[in-house]
Amino acid sequence: MFVVDPRRTTSAQWADVWLGIDVGTDIALANAMGREIISAGLANMKFIEHATSHFEAYKAHVEKYTLEYAEKESGVPAEVIRKTAHAYARAQTAQLCWTLGITEHHNAVDNVTALINLSLLTGHIGRYGSGVCPLRGQNNVQGGGDMGAIPDRFPGFQHVENDEIRAKFEKMYGMKLPLKKGWHISGMLEAMERKELTTLYCLGENPADSEADRHHALKLLGGLEFLLVQDLFYTKTAEMADVVLPATAGAFESEGTVTSSERRVQRVRRTVPPPPGVRDDVEIIFDLARRLGHDWGRADSECIWNELRSLSPMNAGMSYERLEKMGGIQWPCYDESHPGEIFLHGRLWADPLIGPRAPFHMVDHVPPVDKLDDEFPIRLTTGRRLDDYNTGVQTEKFASPLRRREALGLSPEDGQKYKLQEGEKVRVFSRRGNVVAPVCFDPALRPGLAFLSVHAHEQIATNDLTINAVDPKSGVSEFKATAIRIEKCVEG
Numbered sequence: 032m033f034v035v036d037p038r039r040t041t042s043a044q045w046a047d048v049w050l051g052i053d054v055g056t057d058i059a060l061a062n063a064m065g066r067e068i069i070s071a072g073l074a075n076m077k078f079i080e081h082a083t084s085h086f087e088a089y090k091a092h093v094e095k096y097t098l099e100y101a102e103k104e105s106g107v108p109a110e111v112i113r114k115t116a117h118a119y120a121r122a123q124t125a126q127l128c129w130t131l132g133i134t135e136h137h138n139a140v141d142n143v144t145a146l147i148n149l150s151l152l153t154g155h156i157g158r159y160g161s162g163v164c165p166l167r168g169q170n171n172v173q174g175g176g177d178m179g180a181i182p183d184r185f186p187g188f189q190h191v192e193n194d195e196i197r198a199k200f201e202k203m204y205g206m207k208l209p210l211k212k213g214w215h216i217s218g219m220l221e222a223m224e225r226k227e228l229t230t231l232y233c234l235g236e237n238p239a240d241s242e243a244d245r246h247h248a249l250k251l252l253g254g255l256e257f258l259l260v261q262d263l264f265y266t267k268t269a270e271m272a273d274v275v276l277p278a279t280a281g282a283f284e285s286e287g288t289v290t291s292s293e294r295r296v297q298r299v300r301r302t303v304p305p306p307p308g309v310r311d312d313v314e315i316i317f318d319l320a321r322r323l324g325h326d327w328g329r330a331d332s333e334c335i336w337n338e339l340r341s342l343s344p345m346n347a348g349m350s351y352e353r354l355e356k357m358g359g360i361q362w363p364c365y366d367e368s369h370p371g372e373i374f375l376h377g378r379l380w381a382d383p384l385i386g387p388r389a390p391f392h393m394v395d396h397v398p399p400v401d402k403l404d405d406e407f408p409i410r411l412t413t414g415r416r417l418d419d420y421n422t423g424v425q426t427e428k429f430a431s432p433l434r435r436r437e438a439l440g441l442s443p444e445d446g447q448k449y450k451l452q453e454g455e456k457v458r459v460f461s462r463r464g465n466v467v468a469p470v471c472f473d474p475a476l477r478p479g480l481a482f483l484s485v486h487a488h489e490q491i492a493t494n495d496l497t498i499n500a501v502d503p504k505s506g507v508s509e510f511k512a513t514a515i516r517i518e519k520c521v522e523g
Contacts, residue, residue, distance in 0.1 A: 187343030
């Protein structure tokens with residue numbers, strides 16, 4: 032196992048090789064690995080010629096990404112990059128797995144694309160033991176995307192700007208649908224600033240704590256004409272709402288389906304009734320529709336699922352009966368005789384090739400937006416701790432032997448440099464705000480790197496510091512790369 036991470040996390044400690052990369056230099060590393068694989072004659076040319084396109088353009092593009100350049104940009108020694116590239120290319124099977132360290136950047140999609148290029152270069156895709164795998168941070172993230180919780184997609188990842196696809200949904204719903212894609216959450220905040228978005232229905236989300244540059248996000252949320260929150264918890268966002276609708280817990284108080292990271296759709300069953308005054312999400316939405324003049328009938332999860340199946344080809348063969356009988360099915364599953372696809376991209380190995388070729392994409396290294404300088408010399412990266420979720424509302428009320436009070440993680444070397452003691456409070460400044468935090472020394476951190484979680488805004492409002500530099504393709508903010516400085520707190 033090779034782990035690429037700015038911090039020497041527990042996973043990195045288990046690894047055969049740890050690549051302690053500087054924050055925000057993933058593309059420099061990936062492109063250098065690609066160049067080395069090609070230069071060493073380790074590219075899977077048979078697969079490339081059979082199933083891909085634009086290889087020659089990619090080869091020319093990565094030529095400038097030498098091992099020496101990548102070492103200079105990423106901080107990873109050239110020999111370690113070479114060893115990693117050779118090990119990945121020579122392996123019989125290999126997976127590239129990533130989490131938010133790749134995607135919470137201003138160039139998130141390009142980061143992912145750089146990794147996909149490596150999988151195409153080596154043929155580590157679409158077959159047993161090989162592939163690309165985004166590891167989800169919470170249950171059913173994949174299912175949300177499957178069901179169309181993406182601003183440019185209908186359920187089944189069907190594009191909203193495709194006239195033929197949109198017509199199918201218009202026929203089902205009996206109305207005309209918007210011709211253009213919607214806003215992702217960063218786009219919504221921008222629309223609030225333009226006063227183009229004045230009403231927000233927030234279901235199971237806590238943007239008052241989760242958004243970068245939190246002061247700005249709070250100002251925008253506070254300027255809405257109407258805010259409706261539907262949630263399991265009374266979040267910071269719920270505190271700001273005009274109306275709060277208490278909803279059920281999807282895992283055990285509701286009926287429906289869930290999708291895992293391996294695309295396996297499984298049934299979810301209600302095991303306990305909701306508390307008094309709490310209603311199922313679907314019941315709430317159906318009742319709202321009824322009050323707005325649209326009677327959708329009975330709020331039955333199987334009826335809704337069958338409607339979904341009639342519109343989404345990749346789910347068409349997944350009846351409740353089959354999901355129960357088979358213990359779940361991996362999409363795509365096109366009809367009730369189809370077993371589901373074990374390997375999503377297995378078609379790339381078919382002879383003759385089924386469907387379009389998989390293209391290489393040319394992407395370049397662009398450093399983090401929040402640059403380090405003499406005024407802000409420390410790189411703050413944010414993330415999660417093992418026993419907590421996101422803004423903490425789902426986990427903070429539960430006792431855990433792993434949990435400790437939030438603190439600013441610094442390397443022991445930086446503790447000495449700034450003459451700090453364990454637990455001593457410092458004021459942390461970024462270009463957007465400042466917070467007070469005790470320090471803790473973490474040997475997993477290298478000099479010049481600091482860490483805060485996003486779980487405990489009542490203790491330390493981490494997102495008062497982070498930057499809302501947004502990836503234009505995905506709408507994700509650059510939570511992973513903030514420039515900070517620290518100063519000792521002066522008592523009195």
